[in-house]
Amino acid sequence: MTIRFTLFFTLSFLASVALGATEQYDCRRIADGGQEGYRIVADETAELAIDGDKITSRIRIEAVNKDATFASCTALPNDGSNFSRWFVAECKKLKSADGGTLWFEPFLYGAYAGISPVIDRNYILYDKLAEVARQVGVAMPVRTFIIYAETKPQYEFFCQRRE
Secondary structure, X not given: OHHHHHHHHHHXXXXXXXXXXXXXXXXXXXXXXXXXXEEEEEEEEEEEEEEOOEEEEEEEOOOEOOOEEEEEEEEOOOOOOHHHHHOOEEEEEEEEOOOOOOOEOHHHOOOEEEEOOOOOOOOOOHHHHHHHHHHHOOXXXXXXXXXXXXXXXXXXXEEEEOO
16 A cells, blocks of 8 residues: 555656646645534635645644745655655745744744645545544545644644645
């Protein structure tokens, strides 16, 4: 499965480079509400643009004072870790999207993010994502974008391709 997963990402990556097409995604935050189940957090969103090996993001969350992004996003080597099984790219160094000063809650210091491959039935977390999507009444995500801080997932986004 790992070889197929890596091969799929590589072929998707090469196809996007060959076609010169930028994949654009609108992402909605899905939060675990404990006993009440999962819910959509409407005012916290993210946007992703994937153009070959160039990945950009725009993140709107309450824990920062303005739109944020990550300074760098790179493809992940498959090292056998759970992180590399769940994600094909990793983003680091939270910063302001407009280049100005970014204020954020202290728990976000050192935050990083993972971007999943295009999700299909072979994706390791497919069943869980399908269950959550049904519960909150949204379509199955095409990708996920997860921001980690203090080694835990803090913000989980379901992403749909922008038409």
